Amino acid sequence: MSAAPAIAAPAPVKPEGHTLPVVVICVLIVLAWYVAAIPMNWVVTGPKAEAAGGGLANLLLFSWNEARPVIPAPHQIAVELWKSVFMVKPWMPKSLLFHGWVTLSSTLLGFVLGSLLGVVLAIAIVHLRFLAKSLMPWIIASQTIPILAIAPMLIVVLGSLGFTGLLPKSLISMYLCFFPVTIGMVKGLTSPETMQLDLMRTYNASRSQVLWKLRFPASVPFLFTSLKVAVAIALTGAIVGELPTGAVAGIGARLLQGSYYGQTVQIWAALFMGSFIAAGLVWLVGVAERLILKRMGARP
């Protein structure tokens, strides 16, 4: 073997910041948005700009400040968000916080119910072999049916049984979000190695001991991955659940009202509110994941 070349000490690796790339992308999107707003709003704003004397300044002024545009400019959405979040009292129906809370509450209830159902189904599937064959096709089929087709029927049926308001919407969230949890947990609960299962067998461990001491702890990373997907689609479910009910409150109701009255700015503001809630929920699940996995001895 030849003499090894002198090895320089590796430079200390700095953790890369996320801030700059995120900011750059956001700025680019906003810029593209402003540019796109000009041709997209042309039908409405072109004649007005012409009437005001034409010119670039007039075109921009009208394209970016139209009250009922095809696509509102970013600052219009920001102003609408500001007004409907901070300028009205949060319990008033004009407040986006009020609508956000209505949707959030049914999202959370649906998420909890759906996650529980998902975990219970996964445990059953892992322990009863015939269920894997008999139940799994139904679980997969359940997700191939468009939720927009199911939601109105469910709402009507539950309504005739006397269930209105929060619960029917939550059930639609649950219907959507149990699925990733079941799939992830089946994978997680079957993730222990043969050796670890053999080890429990040498102890003559009961099935419930194998479940709680081996399978369940081994599945926790899988659970959190599923929960992040589940919480986001639970919100989608809650919004979809608000559409066919003719609900007067909630992000979905706000979207619906906006489209009735051609209030595109209001629609976009509600959309943004919805995505802020989704991002917050996913972030919270991520925080819980880090805390719990750290307690379970995960490598930092």
Next chain:
Amino acid sequence: MAGPVISARELSLVFQTSDQPVQALARVNLEVGEGDFVSFIGPSGCGKTTLLRVIADLEQATSGTITVNGMTPQEARLKRAYGYVFQAPALFPWRTVERNVGLPLEVMGLDDAAARVARNIELVNLKGFEQKFPWQLSGGMQQRVSIARALAFDPRLLLMDEPFGALDEIVRDKLNQQLLDLWRRTGKTIVFVTHSIPEAVFLSSKIVVMSPRPGRIIDVITTNFPVDRTLDIRETPEFLAVAHRVREGLKAGHSYED
């Protein structure tokens, strides 16, 4: 206890695979006495691990009889007659060293757990590492944790399946010495699977030489090295003579051919 700890008579095991049946064990006869250190040595596919797993009731023989403490392997397993050490540590990554060692005690609902855990961690020289997680330990330390875990409920019989196979030779030498000390101090019966001739000769009071296709026993060698031997005996003519006999046995069983 009177009688052998393990007794196998005409034991055979055939695995049904998709293309053809595989004779993993063919008419194996074996006795392991109380306090013996017995090694199974042979090349891959000779059935040494399978034989250990039959003793542990992790596999079932297709013919012949086998008893563990005078019972069937299943009865012995249900009575938690043995501790088993696998090829890999198979620690639970979410448990600290202390809680990994305590796992069998939790499962079995034994009392006095804290004292047992402390005693066995000390026995494998891991005092001070109780609160560490497995990934914070070296491979050798992880395997010592798994030995402490196997000993935690104080079984009289210890079954070890190539426990040091994945470790480098320096670590392996050290652990061999420690295992021998542990055997001498505790007087447990140990059945040890290996494919290392020096390891088998150094550790064992009885060496079972096995050969593949079909898996069978071709020689049983009883050694008489002093119980307080050290690694130095590996240079002695007596040691080399036994190692030579093991090698000859493996050769006679066509273990070196393809």
